[in-house]
Amino acid sequence: MLRLEHVTVTLGKGTPLERKVLNGLNVQVKEGEFLVVVGSNGAGKSTLFNLISGAITPDSGKIYILGKDVTFSTPMERSRLVSMVVQDPKAGTIAQMTIFENMAFALKRGQKRGLKRFFTPYRWTLCKEKCSILGIGLEHRLKEFVGNLSGGQRQGLSLLMAIAQDSSILLLDEITAALDPINSDRIMELTAKIVTQYQRTCIMITHNMAQAIRYGDRVLVLKNGTFVKEYTAAEKSKLPPYDRAFWEFL
Numbered sequence: 139m140l141r142l143e144h145v146t147v148t149l150g151k152g153t154p155l156e157r158k159v160l161n162g163l164n165v166q167v168k169e170g171e172f173l174v175v176v177g178s179n180g181a182g183k184s185t186l187f188n189l190i191s192g193a194i195t196p197d198s199g200k201i202y203i204l205g206k207d208v209t210f211s212t213p214m215e216r217s218r219l220v221s222m223v224v225q226d227p228k229a230g231t232i233a234q235m236t237i238f239e240n241m242a243f244a245l246k247r248g249q250k251r252g253l254k255r256f257f258t259p260y261r262w263t264l265c266k267e268k269c270s271i272l273g274i275g276l277e278h279r280l281k282e283f284v285g286n287l288s289g290g291q292r293q294g295l296s297l298l299m300a301i302a303q304d305s306s307i308l309l310l311d312e313i314t315a316a317l318d319p320i321n322s323d324r325i326m327e328l329t330a331k332i333v334t335q336y337q338r339t340c341i342m343i344t345h346n347m348a349q350a351i352r353y354g355d356r357v358l359v360l361k362n363g364t365f366v367k368e369y370t371a372a373e374k375s376k377l378p379p380y381d382r383a384f385w386e387f388l
């Protein structure tokens with residue numbers, strides 16, 4: 139599904155802040171796999187996602203999605219293959235638009251036409267159906283502005299918008315970091331449900347080891363721009379689930 143071969147990325151090129159962030163990184167992700175990536179602050183995790191989503195290009199190395207070389211394809215071309223949810227619930231949604239308009243926007247992602255002919259009764263029913271998957275009542279609030287929603291509700295919508303399009307790979311960058319423990323658990327349960335229901339290949343970045351162990355088919359540790367350890371499904375059950383203990387264990 140996804141293959142990265144000897145990928146190297148330098149950020150801040152030609153400035154005093156120039157830094158090699160990814161360094162000869164290799165990874166292969168199978169179709170339907172739920173891969174978790176962990177690593178300390180600044181390890182290069184979000185840079186890895188920016189690379190997969192096409193926001194940045196590598197200095198060297200290759201990226202393949204579904205067997206196709208996409209190393210230098212544009213973010214627009216890549217958006218049909220990859221969708222991403224980030225830490226900030228506000229980043230994935232537009233506050234001044236209604237829930238329906240946000241969903242409509244997501245369903246049109248990667249296409250050039252505007253939203254004008256989108257607001258049809260059929261699409262309304264479709265958005266209602268999709269929102270009801272979340273089980274948090276958004277389907278009854280489609281006309282409300284997204285700015286009215288709480289962080290957890292907004293992150294649920296971001297998740298739904300990310301999977302609204304049939305993209306093959308879902309990237310989740312610390313999606314529960316801004317949420318309280320209850321909403322964090324709820325969003326993770328929803329994520330697992332959605333990923334299974336829509337049979338998505340998923341890569342998730344987290345600092346929460348309990349989540350990594352519970353949801354990851356495999357856990358990879360990123361350090362200094364390269365993967366230094368891999369825990370398979372069998373091995374990860376032996377890991378300490380407490381964040382601090384895990385980092386000391388590494």
Ligand SMILES: Nc1ncnc2c1ncn2[C@@H]1O[C@H](COP(=O)(O)OP(=O)(O)OP(=O)(O)O)[C@@H](O)[C@H]1O
Binds near residue numbers: 155157159178183
């Ligand atoms: N434009 C830039 N120029 C130079 N260095 C940069 C630039 N953008 C990011 N970096 C550096 O690249 C490194 C990796 O950043 P990245 O955001 O990928 O880390 P991360 O693993 O996601 O960390 P966190 O857990 O804090 O989110 C950091 O040291 C960061 O300071």
Ligand SMILES: [Mg+2]
Binds near residue numbers: 183184185311
């Ligand atoms: Mg990050």
